[in-house]
Amino acid sequence: MDRADLELVLAVRQHGSLVTAARALRVAPSAVTKRLASLEERLGLRLFQRTTRRVSPTAEGDTLCERAVHLLRAFEEVETELRERQAEPAGPIRLAATFGFGRLWVGPALAAFQARYPGTQVQLQLTEQLPDLAVEGLDAAIWLWDAPTERAAEWVSRRLATNQRVLVATPAYLQRRGTPDSLQALVNHSCLVVRENGEAPGRRFDHWRLQAKGDTQIKHVPVGGALSSNSGELVRDWCLAGHGIMLRSLWDIEEALQTGQLVRVLPDWSQQDADIHWLAPWRAVVPRRIALLQAHLAQSLGTEPWRPKPGRR
Secondary structure: OOHHHHHHHHHHHHHOOHHHHHHHHOOOHHHHHHHHHHHHHHHOOOOEEEOOOOEEEOHHHHHHHHHHHHHHHHHHHHHHHHHHHOOOOOEEEEEEEOHHHHHHHHHHHHHHHHHHOOOEEEEEEEOOOOOOOOOOOOOEEEEOOOOOHHHOOOEEEEEEEOOOEEEEEOHHHHHHHOOOOOOHHHHHOOEEEEOOOOOOOOOOOOEEEEEEOOOOOEEEEEOOOOOEEOOHHHHHHHHHOOOOEEEEEHHHHHHHHHHOOOEEOOOOEEEOOOOEEEEEEOOOOOOHHHHHHHHHHHHHHHOOOOOOOOOOO
8 A cells, every 4th residue: 555545545535526536636537446446455345335426435444544644644744854854944833822921932932933944934823722733733832731631642742941830929918918927828818819721620720739849748728819810911910919919920920020029928839830841743753843943942941031140130
């Protein structure tokens, strides 16, 4: 069985007609009929049921077609890789990222990559729901959590950068309400809760999972307050306005910490489950432009550029 055979069975299944499949393949209908009959004879299987009105795959034909999709994709990826080895990386790259991190950090890194490799065309889809990457034709997602359990066998996951969420508030809020000196004291404070769509199912929004520095034990701390939102940016704005204590990623608030707009609360405690990951559908051969982009992001984000530079207050 060769590549032409695989293209043939997929065309027949897609069009449901030998004549239409022949037109799509730009060959004579008689050639399609003979090639399909020859393939079925070699395999000793009936791949398609023929009637005067339609040609439809048998169970064996469906199985072959599903395998053909993956095999033809592998052919294309090998050809692309070989072409790219002889020239500058080129072609489309389709990615997904969360709104906040994607806009602040992924977007600039992608612009730098595209400037370095002008033959690439980069499309970034910002979303708060992790897409089904293969179904939506995405090459990868830059995400704040690891791959969901149900996708672990289908996707490749690589950590690009470490990240932690920390407790912060404005000096004015702490002056007004007092500074908590223990996790238990948080129950007496207005805690601003983010109801994030991207987190693992079953997690409670009103429980913060905190770890002490140097400790692996996770404390589940119930928190409450009158203000909550599915928008992390809005919760950050509420916090900056002095409405309470929030748990927020350093990549989003480090500048506010450096300028004194926000201060750490219980600085020995943080939530360490929001590292930045590269998630991608498994591929037998990764196109060079995709591999180069992953390396570029690992380099540019791995340095945690949101951290203050030496000498900066």
